[in-house]
Amino acid sequence: MAERVFTWLDERLGLTAIYNTVLDRKVPKVNWWYTLGSASLFLFVIQAVTGMFLTVYYVPSPDHAYDSVQYIMNGVAFGWLIRGIHHWGASLMVLFVFIHMLRTFFFGAYKYPREVTWLTGVFLLLTTLGMGFTGYLLPWNQRAYWATTVGTEIPGTAPFIGSFIERILRGGTDLSAVTLARFFAVHIWFLPAIILLLIAVHMYLVIRLGISNIPKEGE
Amino acid sequence: MNEEQKKELIEKYKAEKAKGVKFWPDIIYKDLLVSFALFILLVGLAIFVGVANEPPADPSDSSYIPRPEWYFLFLFELLKYFPGQIEWIGTTVLPTIAVLALLLLPFYDRSPFRHWRKRRLGVTIMSVVVVGMVALTIMAVATTPPAAEEEVVAATLPEQILLGEELYGVHCVECHGAEGEGGEITGVEGLEGVVLDPINARDVMYTFTDETLFNIIDYGQPDLGMPPFGLGYGGELRRGDIIAVVNFMRYTWDDRAELPQEVAQASAVPALAEGEVPSYEVHIQPMIKRYCVSCHRPGKKNNNYLMRDYNEIMTTGDHAPNVVAGDLGSNTIRMLHREEIEAGGPMPPTKALKPELILIWEKWIAGGAPNTAAEAAGLTLPAEFLPVEATPTAAP
Structure with missing residues (x-):
């Protein structure tokens, strides 16, 4: 029976073809440094899942953001665990994506034919930093508020367009409800959508081109 | 890179692949192992390190050192x-x-x-x-630089109410009274003789929302003489502090809100066992925080008698000492009994302490005015405070 169900599905979904191209393929023998990419992906999934749970209770307004986070920490069952994982997962994700980039650099894996994989990877690093920056403001506590005040001042010092960028980031001259709403929207919709797209391209290329082998002397 | 090099590279890669392993299960196995280790690490960090508690954002508190x-x-x-x-x-x-x-x-x-x-x-x-x-x-x-002394952050409601009670004791009692009862203000510069309506009554509690209370404390009521207390308007209280005071008021005086049990326990003056000598840290300090320190702190009209800690209580003041261990004629006791003496008038000025609280003061001073509970345990009360039927036992 199970076999008949499988055959029925396979005929329509092409499961065997997926298995053959994605899973059942030969790759060069590599070391543990090659797990950094999948670790980054895993951390992204963890961040996405815990983040979705956090949005259930989080309220992105200056009047309620802090209280809603307090409620998550003290009132919601296991809310402290979800937020704790999200908090530490953010740090780990930045760390792992960065080390993944270093591994790719030192093994020369960005060279032909993997240039586009590298490009998407750099954008993934930048969007990950963007996630860190926008997520930092959301608890709306002192640390968040003042770090973001300084953080949005930094692009503000750019010549000519600096103050324009600063106003765009803040949605006004000062940090306000608008800033929080913007950072929230960027943190939970815009950047994740971009990251998902980049991950899809990145992984398609990794599967299509295969992982690079560890360079030998003279290569 | 020319076409020939590309071809050569691809050939080499094919050879490497031929010598290599299967993506499933070899590579996936390693990936899963690392991911699992990461998951354990994350859960461990969340449980054992957690997320540091921070005070709420306060745009007026620019003394905060930003840390990205x-x-x-x-x-x-x-x-x-x-x-x-x-x-x-x-x-x-x-x-x-x-x-x-x-x-x-x-x-x-x-x-x-x-x-x-x-x-x-x-x-x-x-x-x-x-x-x-x-x-x-x-x-x-x-x-x-390290955060200017680790700030006390009241995260849970009971913590906030207790913090609010303490802040209310310092900043509000001198005018509004220890129970929010109001009355005639005495000893406050510029407001001498002004009569305040109670703020603990339904009139206030049922008509003022938390937000209204917050705003009144934050920027005061200049027309009525109440100064602003928020940091942004020249006061001393941060946003988190004001929220704490509002919560204290709401949960203590509003008969629709129920005071969490742990707060009631933590803020009450602990009952005395028979023959027990009260101590400063357990019995006297909670009363001082509630009834005295609002005026008896620097910058207030108080004959230089400060009551912020044990040492100040025992030694400061123009008529020091105001507390003499073992002497029920101490200034403090006489003033609590509403006598007008050289050191000053009745205390607290507007409303007498409850008799059972005054009794604790008497027992404390008569018993030797100990600082800590440990010191108090080694002392005995004079005979007049012991129940009549109990015959004082001779020391063994």
């Missing part, structure tokens, strides 16, 4: 080397160069070699940059 997330610290530190006019080099030019250098790497590094021995320049530059980032991060951590 740790992975931006290196950039923060780097900016210190580009002060004033050339700041934009550090904030704009260098990051732009770094990002472009990274993005365009495969397009300007066109040599076909991948082993580090044949890419010494690139590998050196990247290593220096990474070491520099780590060094800057370490310097930033080392030079950031």
